[in-house]
Amino acid sequence: MAAGWLDALLESLAREFGDRPRTATLATIGRDGAPRARTVICRGIEPGGMQVFVSDARSEKNFELRKRAEAEVVYWLPSQRVQFRLKGVAAVGGAGDDMTRRVEVWRDLSDATRAMFFWPPPGNVRVEGMGEFPDRVGPEVEPPESFELIMFLPMSVERLDLNVHPHDRRRWHTSGDAAELRLNP
């Protein structure tokens, strides 16, 4: 049985994004201990609530998450005026890990997204020339070492709904019975 928070999240994401990319913000602890955050696309949500993202092994966020697994994922759904905050831990899975999920996700990406994993190291000084940046890579190509999954497991979830007075704020802990707690907004 899916937890209340997961049903609510899935329903809101489907309504907000339809077939469009499901954007979230992923916050991590940077190399220097300061918070970092960036927009990511959720590639799937497992039945237990695990959130799947793809990311380049050479990117800062993968480095950060290998060092400090704590993370927060925020979904802001502007048309609904609803926010989900997911506090949890992330595992990074790469070529060295035995993950069938990694290959499945790779094959589901667009050609344009797959191509990005063959670009020069992200965040380095820009390499000139278009030849270094392929624009399409088909699903028949094996995923390169740069292709990694970020599997984010929420430990606590908060939902804030700005449509009612007063605003409705609820929290769930995902372990145990996942009972919901109503909070002051």
Next chain:
Amino acid sequence: MAAGWLDALLESLAREFGDRPRTATLATIGRDGAPRARTVICRGIEPGGMQVFVSDARSEKNFELRKRAEAEVVYWLPSQRVQFRLKGVAAVGGAGDDMTRRVEVWRDLSDATRAMFFWPPPGNVRVEGMGEFPDRVGPEVEPPESFELIMFLPMSVERLDLNVHPHDRRRWHTSGDAAELRLNP
């Protein structure tokens, strides 16, 4: 003279949001050292690039920022497929500080937003009863102690544009000459 990053940000925010609230994600370091993030509304950008947010003195983020000033602000502009990431430090200004800006920002808020600062402590177990949650407070009412400003000063700014091939990624350091550096996306 405004820096290149600031002109670019202001132009993109105006185009994305018009007169609607300018939503961003604010990432901080939580009480337990884990990253926290939530959606906030930018209430103004000062000529030097300082970003102004309002927040409840009793909220977690104010507590967090008083303890650790490092923060990141992310603007994702979905209609433009452009992202700005601002890494910097935040100062929290409250009733004890001599800030004329605090009163100016208070008076510019909507009645509904001002009312929230008279609600019971955010994040506590929900207080029942509507009487505890006023829905309108006029600008003539003095700002309560719960009303604080978060003044966020960006130290480095990254802009990512997904509309071109390859994606265009630039970084500015806001001190010194604020020269821009092109990075691999």
